[in-house]
Amino acid sequence: DTEVTQTPKHLVMGMTNKKSLKCEQHMGHRAMYWYKQKAKKPPELMFVYSYEKLSINESVPSRFSPECPNSSLLNLHLHALQPEDSALYLCASSQDPWGRGTEAFFGQGTRLTVV
Amino acid sequence: GQQVMQIPQYQHVQEGEDFTTYCNSSTTLSNIQWYKQRPGGHPVFLIQLVKSGEVKKQKRLTFQFGEAKKNSSLHITATQTTDVGTYFCAGRNAGGTSYGKLTFGQGTILTVHP
Numbered sequence A: 001d002t003e004v005t006q007t008p009k010h011l012v013m014g015m016t017n018k019k020s021l022k023c024e025q026h027m028g029h030r031a032m033y034w035y036k037q038k039a040k041k042p043p044e045l046m047f048v049y050s051y052e053k054l055s056i057n058e059s060v061p062s063r064f065s066p067e068c069p070n071s072s073l074l075n076l077h078l079h080a081l082q083p084e085d086s087a088l089y090l091c092a093s094s095q096d097p098w099g100r101g102t103e104a105f106f107g108q109g110t111r112l113t114v115v
Numbered sequence B: 001g002q003q004v005m006q007i008p009q010y011q012h013v014q015e016g017e018d019f020t021t022y023c024n025s026s027t028t029l030s031n032i033q034w035y036k037q038r039p040g041g042h043p044v045f046l047i048q049l050v051k052s053g054e055v056k057k058q059k060r061l062t063f064q065f066g067e068a069k070k071n072s073s074l075h076i077t078a079t080q081t082t083d084v085g086t087y088f089c090a091g092r093n094a095g096g097t098s099y100g101k102l103t104f105g106q107g108t109i110l111t112v113h114p
Helices: none
Strands: A003-005 A010-013 A016-024 A031-037 A044-050 A054-056 A064-070 A071-081 A089-093 A110-114 B002-005 B010-014 B020-026 B029-036 B044-049 B055-058 B061-063 B072-074 B085-091 B102-104 B108-113
Touching: A003 A089, A016 A089, A031 A064, A031 A071, A044 A064, A044 A071, A044 B020, A044 B102, A054 A064, A064 B020, A071 A089, B002 B085, B010 B020, B010 B029, B020 B029, B020 B085, B020 B108, B029 B072, B044 B055, B044 B061
Parallel strands: A010 A110, B010 B108
Antiparallel strands: A003 A016, A016 A071, A031 A044, A031 A089, A044 A054, A064 A071, A089 A110, B002 B020, B020 B072, B029 B044, B029 B085, B055 B061, B061 B072, B085 B102, B085 B108
16 A cells, blocks of 8 residues: 545635644555645645654644644644635655655645635 | 755647756755656655766656755656656755755646647
8 A cells, every 4th residue: 555545635614614634644654744735836844743753843833733643644733724825735654754765655635725 | 944946947848859857955965856746636756866976767757866966857858748747856955953854846847739
């Protein structure tokens, strides 16, 4: 199984809503990532979890709250988002986060629209 | 922080023409990866380069990593319509507080006209 599964595929939420994005991988990867991607832009790193601990937070606003319940799951909790937060949210995983030569496997993404 | 610059931003070619995209990092990289993202899709890993001066080939694709491990290129020979998409380089920091962080270049959007 070389897949990273993200749910939901599409999400429309109001600015007062609370929602969660979910990501799952069963490749035994010990690093998991959240990226945000706007149209015609590169993926922009938000968070990195290494061995289930948050290792990088790229100064992301607190309305985005990541959670790694176990080595296979990664969640992104959303609260009080703004319309400019509308984007494709990509989850990725890799075998080793410390640059020793492992590719990142990306999920299909969740296309989020904030209204 | 680390920056990875990629050019050109857009490239339109006729089918059969060659295509090259270039990446340049502000810092030394431990490795560089290349990804392809089809329209409406997600990034898919193509290759990773680790050694200084490394050259790797995948059929019509040739990847190079510079001697100083700060620049890289992807060359496609005789493009086909299936090559359409955005090509991203992504470099991993070699050290510092963001060790291991993968930073994407801006991407090159390739259009192939039949």
